[in-house]
Amino acid sequence: MPDFDSDLLTLANDLRVACQRIARRVRFESTSDVAPHLFSVLVGLHNDGPQTPTQLAGRDSVSTPSMTRSVNCLADKGLVERLPHPDDGRQILVQLTDGGRTVIDETIASRDTWMLHHIAGLAPDQLALLRQAADLLSEVASAE
Numbered sequence: 001m002p003d004f005d006s007d008l009l010t011l012a013n014d015l016r017v018a019c020q021r022i023a024r025r026v027r028f029e030s031t032s033d034v035a036p037h038l039f040s041v042l043v044g045l046h047n048d049g050p051q052t053p054t055q056l057a058g059r060d061s062v063s064t065p066s067m068t069r070s071v072n073c074l075a076d077k078g079l080v081e082r083l084p085h086p087d088d089g090r091q092i093l094v095q096l097t098d099g100g101r102t103v104i105d106e107t108i109a110s111r112d113t114w115m116l117h118h119i120a121g122l123a124p125d126q127l128a129l130l131r132q133a134a135d136l137l138s139e140v141a142s143a144e
Contacts, residue, residue, distance in 0.1 A: 015137075019137070025114070026111045026114060026115060027111075029110060029111055029114035030106075030107040030110040030111055032103050032106060032107045032110070034074075034077070034079070034103055034107070037060070037070065038070055038073060038074055038079075039103070039104075039107060040060055041056055041060065041067070041070050041071070041074060041080075042074065042079060042080070042096065042100050042103060042104050043104060044056055044059050044060065045080065045094060045095060045096045045100070046096060046100075046101070046104050049095070050083065050093040050094060050095035051093065051094060052085065052091050052092065052093060052094070053067045053068050053071050053092070053094060054067075054091075056070075056071070056094065071094050074094075074100070075094075077099070078097055078099045078100075079096070079097055079099050079100035079103055080094050080095065080096055080097060080100055081094070081095055081097050082094055083095060
């Protein structure tokens with residue numbers, strides 16, 4: 001590990017732990033019975049459109065057989081559908097169904113409501129600080 005100031009190391013650790021705790025809490029605060037790893041697949045399809053299981057696996061950093069099991073589970077729940085690939089008859093494309101879109105909308109609303117309830121009572125200066133922190137954390141997250 002490079003030589004960093006101990007205060008910076010402490011801040012890095014504290015930020016990591018706080019982000020993990022918030023992410024864990026928000027992830028499990030939803031009305032959906034869809035597991036977090038399956039919800040991630042739905043969001044990927046929502047954001048990027050129909051994809052092959054291999055593309056989905058690459059996005060979520062899992063094996064293709066593991067993603068195929070996830071797609072099968074989502075298909076059994078009626079949240080995704082498999083379509084023939086237009087350019088390669090050996091492959092399929094996975095796309096969201098209306099039910100999948102509903103799960104995404106309801107889950108995001110539930111998670112946003114949880115967060116809203118936890119920040120609504122903060123003072124205006126604290127909310128402004130959180131706005132700055134959210135912007136900065138988004139920048140850190142997108143840095144390569």
